[in-house]
Amino acid sequence: MKKNKIIVEIRKPKLSDAKALKGLINNKELLKQLCDYPYPCPLKRMEKDVEDGIKGWKTKKSFSFTILVDGEIAGSIILENPSKDKGRYDLGFFVGRKFWSKGIATEAIKQIVKFGFDKLKLYRIQADNDSDNLASGRAMERAGFKLEGVLKKIQKKKTKFIDLHMWGITK
Numbered sequence: 001m002k003k004n005k006i007i008v009e010i011r012k013p014k015l016s017d018a019k020a021l022k023g024l025i026n027n028k029e030l031l032k033q034l035c036d037y038p039y040p041c042p043l044k045r046m047e048k049d050v051e052d053g054i055k056g057w058k059t060k061k062s063f064s065f066t067i068l069v070d071g072e073i074a075g076s077i078i079l080e081n082p083s084k085d086k087g088r089y090d091l092g093f094f095v096g097r098k099f100w101s102k103g104i105a106t107e108a109i110k111q112i113v114k115f116g117f118d119k120l121k122l123y124r125i126q127a128d129n130d131s132d133n134l135a136s137g138r139a140m141e142r143a144g145f146k147l148e149g150v151l152k153k154i155q156k157k158k159t160k161f162i163d164l165h166m167w168g169i170t171k
């Protein structure tokens, strides 16, 4: 029997998303790549992030979305740090561990890029990732981003120096 296709959607965040997002982010493997968050991440911290995300829509400082998979909260994705002319934003995202490797980040990235170019009329979206974060790079690549550069040995992670990969997509 053919397996039903999963439905990935992105929608504006609600404060009530914080509890599920906190549950997803409290995973050591995931947080290895998201060093802005403490482990464990308290609910208050996630509520603050979601509140900031909701405010961001009003000020155009950021545009964040909650990622849903078949209606269940699966992660978060954001356009943030706008350029002065608000034509360029940085991309950030995470997907909960149990949802990995199903093409969910790839699909969410495609949707936020479409929103950025069609609705916000952006000319560029960019992101950087640690060179050891292969899943993140691959998801961006599959969503149409190009690897534009490599900053060699930019930071130390434990005992090893790692490179930073710069990714971008233009209208």
Ligand SMILES: CC(C)(COP(=O)(O)OP(=O)(O)OC[C@H]1O[C@@H](n2cnc3c(N)ncnc32)[C@H](O)[C@@H]1OP(=O)(O)O)[C@@H](O)C(=O)NCCC(=O)NCCS
Binding pocket: 029, 030, 031, 033, 034, 092, 093, 094, 095, 096, 099, 100, 101, 102, 103, 104, 105, 106, 107, 127, 128, 129, 130, 133, 134, 135, 136, 137, 138, 139, 142
């Ligand atoms: C990065 C992240 C969002 C990917 O989410 P995802 O929904 O699993 O991504 P996708 O399934 O769309 O794509 C991942 C791709 O990487 C591949 N991949 C996964 N783990 C990999 C690994 N260790 N090495 C190489 N490729 C890997 C997958 O096979 C898939 O490629 P494919 O479709 O060609 O097979 C998720 O791992 C995550 O939240 N990580 C922690 C937070 C993070 O790193 N955020 C990005 C910061 S820049």
